[in-house]
Amino acid sequence: MKPPFQVRNRFLLAADLLLIVTSALASFALRLDIGPVFLNYLPRAWLMVAVALLVKPTVYYLLGLYRRYWIYASVRELQLIFVATTTASVVVALFVILLVPVVGLPGFPRSVLGIDWLLSLFSVGGLRLSVRLLAEMGQRSLKGELLGGIRRVVVVGAGDAGSMVVREILRNPQLRLRPVAFVDDDREKLKKEIHGVRVAGMLSQLASVVEHTRAQEVIIAVPTAPGPVVRRVADICRLQGIPFRTMPGIYELLGGKVSVNRLREVDISDLLRREPASIDDEAVGRTLAGKRVLVTGAGGSIGLELCRQVSRWKPVELILLGHGENSIFDGLLELQEGNGGLPLHPVIADIRDPNRMRSIFEAYRPDVVFHAAAHKHVPLMEMNPEEAVTNNVLGTRTVVEAALAAGTERLVLISTDKAVQPYSVMGATKRIAELIVHDAALRSGRPFVSVRFGNVLGSRGSIVPLFKRQIARGGPVTITHPDMRRYFMTIPEAVHLVLQAACMGLGGEVFVLRMGEQVLIVDLAEDLIRLSGLEPGRDVEIVYTGARAGEKLSEALWDEEGSYRPTAHPDIVGVDEEVDLTGEALEATVGELLRLAREGDTGAILGLLSERVPGSLLGQAPPPDYTSVL
Numbered sequence: 001m002k003p004p005f006q007v008r009n010r011f012l013l014a015a016d017l018l019l020i021v022t023s024a025l026a027s028f029a030l031r032l033d034i035g036p037v038f039l040n041y042l043p044r045a046w047l048m049v050a051v052a053l054l055v056k057p058t059v060y061y062l063l064g065l066y067r068r069y070w071i072y073a074s075v076r077e078l079q080l081i082f083v084a085t086t087t088a089s090v091v092v093a094l095f096v097i098l099l100v101p102v103v104g105l106p107g108f109p110r111s112v113l114g115i116d117w118l119l120s121l122f123s124v125g126g127l128r129l130s131v132r133l134l135a136e137m138g139q140r141s142l143k144g145e146l147l148g149g150i151r152r153v154v155v156v157g158a159g160d161a162g163s164m165v166v167r168e169i170l171r172n173p174q175l176r177l178r179p180v181a182f183v184d185d186d187r188e189k190l191k192k193e194i195h196g197v198r199v200a201g202m203l204s205q206l207a208s209v210v211e212h213t214r215a216q217e218v219i220i221a222v223p224t225a226p227g228p229v230v231r232r233v234a235d236i237c238r239l240q241g242i243p244f245r246t247m248p249g250i251y252e253l254l255g256g257k258v259s260v261n262r263l264r265e266v267d268i269s270d271l272l273r274r275e276p277a278s279i280d281d282e283a284v285g286r287t288l289a290g291k292r293v294l295v296t297g298a299g300g301s302i303g304l305e306l307c308r309q310v311s312r313w314k315p316v317e318l319i320l321l322g323h324g325e326n327s328i329f330d331g332l333l334e335l336q337e338g339n340g341g342l343p344l345h346p347v348i349a350d351i352r353d354p355n356r357m358r359s360i361f362e363a364y365r366p367d368v369v370f371h372a373a374a375h376k377h378v379p380l381m382e383m384n385p386e387e388a389v390t391n392n393v394l395g396t397r398t399v400v401e402a403a404l405a406a407g408t409e410r411l412v413l414i415s416t417d418k419a420v421q422p423y424s425v426m427g428a429t430k431r432i433a434e435l436i437v438h439d440a441a442l443r444s445g446r447p448f449v450s451v452r453f454g455n456v457l458g459s460r461g462s463i464v465p466l467f468k469r470q471i472a473r474g475g476p477v478t479i480t481h482p483d484m485r486r487y488f489m490t491i492p493e494a495v496h497l498v499l500q501a502a503c504m505g506l507g508g509e510v511f512v513l514r515m516g517e518q519v520l521i522v523d524l525a526e527d528l529i530r531l532s533g534l535e536p537g538r539d540v541e542i543v544y545t546g547a548r549a550g551e552k553l554s555e556a557l558w559d560e561e562g563s564y565r566p567t568a569h570p571d572i573v574g575v576d577e578e579v580d581l582t583g584e585a586l587e588a589t590v591g592e593l594l595r596l597a598r599e600g601d602t603g604a605i606l607g608l609l610s611e612r613v614p615g616s617l618l619g620q621a622p623p624p625d626y627t628s629v630l
Contacts, residue, residue: 013057019123020052027115044109048116051095052088056120059088078129085124089117150178154215156206156233157222158184158192158199161247165221166195180213203229206236220246231527238530287368287410287503288313294366295320296351296399297373299327302414302456305495306370307331311339313499319364321347322373351395354402361406368502369403371396372414374430381426385605389597392429393436393590400440400448412502413437413450415510417487420452421615428609428618432590434510439582441508449505451498452575453513454487463521467528475540477525482544485554487515488524501572510575512564518554581612 027048063084093113153169155162166179181200182189189199200209210218218237220230230246237244293310297303298320304327311318318335322328325348332346345364349356351373374392375381381388396413403411415434418427434450441448457464470477494513501511526536534540564573581589589612596604610618 015127016057016060016124017053019127020056020120021049023052023116023119023123026119027112045112047099048092048096048112051099052092052116055091055095056088059091060084060124063087081124082121085121086117089113089120092116150176151216152180152214153177153217153219154181154183154200154206154210154213155179155197156183156203156218156220157225158182158186158189158194159222161223162221163194165219165247166197170195177217180215181209183209203232206233207240210236210240210242216242218242218244220244223247234531238533283503284499285313288315288499291315291367291409292317292364293319293368293370294361294364295370295372296322297371297414298322299324299331300372301491302495303370303372304331304334305491306372306498307335309492309495309499310370311335311342315342315368317343317345317364319345319347319360319366321349321351321360323348323350351399352390354398357398357402358405361402361408365406365408366403367409369399369408369411370414370498370502371399371411373399374414374433376416376426378418378424378426381429382424385425385602386597386600388425388429389593389605392426393432394594394597396433396436397590400436403448404440404444404446409446410502410505411437411440411446411448412498412505413448414498415450415452417452417454417512417515421617422609422613423617425606425609425618428613428616431613431616432593432609435579435581435586436590438508438510438579439586442582445507447505447507449501449508450510451501451513452510453489453494453497454515455489456491456494457488463524464528467525468532471529471532471534471540476543477529477536477540478543478545479521479525480545481553482522483553484521485518486521488519489513489515497569497571500569501567504567504569504572510577511567512573512575514571514573578614580614 064080096113155166162182162184166182169175169177169179179195179197181198182194183201183203183206184190184199185202187202190202192199200213206218209215218233220233222229234244288310293315295303295306295310295318298307299322303320303322307318307320320328320331320335322331328346328348332344335342335344347360349360351357373395375388400411413433416427416430418424419431419434420427422428422431434452437448437450440446455463467477497513501513504511522542525542529536529540532540536542563576565576567574589608592608593605596608606618610616
């Protein structure tokens with residue numbers, strides 16, 4: 001929709017010419033008063049007018065005053081007006097001082113030059129800001145005349161994000177929103193106004209503010225808000241029967257901007273947000289900036305988010321390696337939109353192919369590798385242990401060996417809490433992958449490390465999309481056991497911490513991300529049902545189906561017999577675990593596993609993993625049952 005009030009820059013130029021003449025003459029009148037003295041100095045005033053008419057429009061043009069869309073003027077435009085008028089006045093003063101002796105007009109009152117600068121500053125700035133004022137008045141009238149159905153909005157958070165959201169709403173009447181109040185827990189802001197919108201109360205008063213303002217929607221504009229705050233707002237809005245939306249969390253906004261376009265429905269990841277931790281920008285910058293970075297599994301949930309966040313650190317090249325061409329293609333399109341100048345190289349390949357991996361690494365010579373490609377679905381890998389071995393074990397060995405041969409400086413394996421005292425084939429094969437990376441670090445002395453974390457919300461094949469599909473069908477939501485609990489973290493937060501851990505490693509370490517407290521799966525399901533506007537037990541039933549193959553009721557992030565140590569980051573710890581399987585013993589184990597996988601001897605695979613993997617609990621799970629996979 002076009003703004004209801006527009007002024008073309010050619011009209012601004014005509015107005016500027018008139019104001020230039022007026023400003024020059026007015027500066028003499030203010031200095032000398034209107035009378036005989038003013039008339040005596042009139043030739044000098046006309047000289048200044050002539051010089052100003054030549055100089056000022058030229059300077060204004062060169063500095064961009066006629067290339068701006070003034071209905072969206074901001075502080076940046078005010079700075080430009082100041083620079084342009086000051087520069088123009090200085091140039092006019094120099095010309096006048098040089099010309100006065102030449103044309104024979106002695107006694108020029110130099111104070112008029114300063115007065116002319118002030119008048120120019122206020123007239124040029126006032127003209128342009130009046131354009132914006134008239135445009136906003138036109139927009140407000142257009143709201144009432146044309147749109148109708150405007151929704152009254154309370155904004156939670158009167159900080160920078162909330163201020164920007166309100167400003168965008170006021171500028172864009174087509175959004176059909178009207179901010180009627182802020183709520184914020186900063187007592188200094190209470191009863192103050194921001195963009196004409198009052199901070200009406202604190203978060204604890206949200207319900208009364210909604211009722212008093214007759215609000216029809218709530219917007220949470222606090223990207224740093226932890227999960228309990230978002231949950232509190234969601235509960236209030238649900239009781240009030242009004243919709244609510246939120247800004248993405250701080251990790252989702254990395255490299256992006258706060259904008260009304262980023263508003264979205266509150267989802268389960270918002271309810272589980274934690275207080276954002278700081279990141280050592282300098283250390284991550286040293287690790288990634290100006291480097292060639294390769295990500296395996298780049299089309300997956302973790303791999304693509306790695307690519308998004310790595311691109312923010314300005315690597316010289318980013319190689320997206322994956323086996324599924326559709327997911328790599330979609331990821332490539334997304335990354336190209338936001339990183340036009342970054343060379344992106346999509347590579348379709350199977351990490352289990354040593355020759356292909358070797359040629360790729362020789363061609364691109366990556367400095368940093370993030371190895372995220374893996375089979376991760378626990379029950380499916382219980383039924384297909386050969387695939388778990390070839391992808392998670394052979395694939396990791398192939399990538400690691402190619403990286404060593406190509407001189408890769410740093411490699412990070414994305415691992416899982418299921419590698420700790422593994423109860424499943426997937427967990428056991430990921431533990432072998434960790435040992436392969438550890439052994440390569442010992443042999444090469446390079447900072448090859450593993451980063452271990454629990455479940456990430458919303459990744460492909462995870463529990464949240466499954467629950468959403470079940471809720472959309474009207475239920476029931478199926479849960480394996482009422483006491484089942486897991487660690488959860490949002491994908492952007494997990495990747496944010498992976499990048500921090502990547503720059504800490506010296507070689508062979510296993511880092512673990514602090515995941516907070518474990519979450520009961522039944523609580524997760526109930527939250528998802530309520531976020532869908534339904535009530536658990538009344539609108540959607542929850543049914544318990546029994547534990548699946550390879551599942552534990554709860555997970556651990558490190559071996560209970562091991563120890564851990566703090567790192568420079570409060571949300572990352574280093575794990576000290578006994579590693580008995582190294583060198584020739586590890587190579588023999590890997591070789592035997594691959595032979596058994598080729599032969600399809602699943603029983604022998606399980607036996608060997610149970611025997612060789614440290615802390616293995618394989619064999620204690622019930623046999624796999626296809627009907628329990630879903």
